[in-house]
Amino acid sequence: MDDQHDVIIIGAGATGLAAARHLCDAGADTVVLESSDRVGGRIATELIDGYRIDRGFQVVNTAYPALRRLVDLAELDLRLFDHAVVLADGTHRYQIADPRRHPSRLTDSLCTPVAVSELLRLARFSVRVGYGSARALLAEPETDAGSYLAAVLDEQTIRRLVVPFLTGVFGAEPLRTSSRVLTMIWRSFVRGRIGVPAAGMARLAELLAAPLPSGCVRLNTRVTGISGHRVRTEVGGFRAAAIVVATDPSNAAALLSRLTAPPQRALTTVYHSTDTAPSARPVLLLDASGRTGIANSVVLTNAAPQYAPVGRHLVATTLAHGQPVDERALRRALGHLYGVDTSSWQQVTTVHPTPGLSAALPPRRHLRDPVMVGDDAFLAGDYRDSPSIQGALASGHRAARAVCADLDLSPGFTHS
Template sequence: MADHRRPPPDILVIGAGLAGIACALDLSRAGLSVELLESSDGVGGRMRTDRKDGFLLDRGFQVFNTAYPQVKRRVSLRDLCLRPFTPGLLARTSTRLVRIADPIRRPGDAASLMPGRVLSARDLAALAALTTRDVLLPASILKRLPDRSTAAALTRAGISLSAAEELLRPFLSGVFLEDELETSARFFHMVWRSMARGNLCLPAAGIGAVPEQLAAGLPDGTLRLEAPVVTVTDSGVLLQDGSERPASTIVVATDGPTAACLLPGLTVPDGRTVTTYYHAADTSPLAEPTLVVDSSRAVLNTCVLTEVAPSYAPPGTALVSTSVLNDDRPGGEAVVRRRLAELYGTDTSAWTLIGAYIVEDALPAMVPPWPVSRTTRFAPDRYVCGDHRATGSVQGALASGTRAAREVLADLARQ
């Protein structure tokens, strides 16, 4: 039966992740009445933060990049109280722990990049040339480059196999959530550009503060939580509670698998799964806000979140985040804990497991050739947006939602 408690909107947007919020904001600002339906009890989709016993637990390890164009356009960085990571990283190679520094932002660490200390002179030159090109070339050109795998792109750039395997692959595996570097080189170049241009940070209140800030800009009455949609019908949507919401125009802004269920015939990419563990320790095992990556592939990355943002844990407690691919191994957490003892050089047996998140479809599998943007039009008056329609990033989700609103408005103007 139809829900008569509120007038029908001009447009229904399904899913209050970043893409759905961006789309709803732009359509509302254009003067249309919009209803944003979210199945869960909060906004953000996968970009949410849980509060547990004084800890902030992001749903999977995530960082916030200040260089994304959509972020600059939409987000008040000051209000997020951003806390930066160290520019660079620590990498546990097969023989030792090495530091990869950003000599521009951290001149004091430049000595770590002396030829032969971590990278050969040839690898340093190749990496500098790749970075310079990605920073200086217009994004529009990077998006149109012939596509190949990231592994092939690194080889083509002149980076040696040993440097790629020991240093770049461990880091990029955590970015792409796959360890073969089969991800599109187009996406790699865009990510590399954004990292060189921006800062990697965490909001003091957790990563969920980003969608919460965006959603606060929606007109009153736009957002409707705990309203799962079962079916998209010819005249609107059917909700799980049996009610119907009529609307002539519908935008599906969910994750890929859900979108494929709501829009039969929609093709979506496979998803990458990641598991993130949160451990509490009495003392910090690393007294700096630096990401640690692991060439052994036992873990993707780990960091002491409270060195980045002390607000992530109660006073006097360190919170360590560690991510692994899938992690369906028997005793997976125990394996991770043992490897953390080796990575940090400390006894981890007394660490307390605060939480563990298995994040399915955390990112789309962006294998080449991968279009970094594609139309959101699916059928007449039916649209679909999300990172699976662009790139697996905050920028991709926001850009796809923006495009959906733009295409809706253009189609309405032609009617």
């Protein structure tokens, strides 16, 4: 006998959990089938020797509108990073800080190799993208991020400042990203603060899942096929009026033959422990030389001391590739960038998150790919919107609304 429900959601990542929250609020009998033994998908934290290791360095942005609809930010207990970056080239380190949030560091920003005129252009651009109308931004002609930014900033500023920053956000070749995705993500950086939950990124997944009714999420339940209103799993069959495929793109493509998965951008994060923090502030360090392959490095414990045992520090360094890392060479490069002796640093672990990030190449149109695929399934995932937690949550919400319309339910809204 098949297990019968109103809605089956496949995948308990941010997308599937968001869809489940909205559908349960609307009164739909919903089951989430998840192949792994935990919720959260790409949002995960592991405890290794007392260090909180997120599965790839990632952050929550307080300006994500879809996040505020589902999670009480106070419960996340976010530990914020400075609204600034440090540009390092092996010889010097320059800090560029947002003067609204760190007015006392304005002079630091003026003493960088980035010309004052460029900083002003960057500020004007950020104000327009951050506080102008989102609708107007999405109505601009779509191009790639490189062409879009070339109309705003000079080549050197893009190469030395913007590319290193965006590599940590979009992975390799960030300038190929859709200008629409660039402006929406940049908007959230201008409007919000970034940080990590004191308990690690997995806390976000826990909070997304917590209000779901007991038994709603079935772990260790891999879906192996969909036909009509039925799904097959390794532990039996399920049947529902609506099926939402909320997996990562390659697993979605394996379940739905019509779908082509977008290219992936691999990211690798190396975690080091040390007894002395190489910098005093919770701020992203960027490699302005572009020679080391480092996208960014951050002393996580400067923001969240809970990420390491008392008296220790945890440094997360992200590289925009999925290749094995020469750890000694990386440590030397970090020594040059931070300007400290890193010979006593110990590698806690290196993570190669799979899947990585979906490349958001143009055309991404209005970042709202169709939710219905054929008659039998609804499709959701960050790659249907923007490759971010916001994109995943918003896509899950859109799929839930479409299911509600299909099943004649009133969409539920969570205001917790």
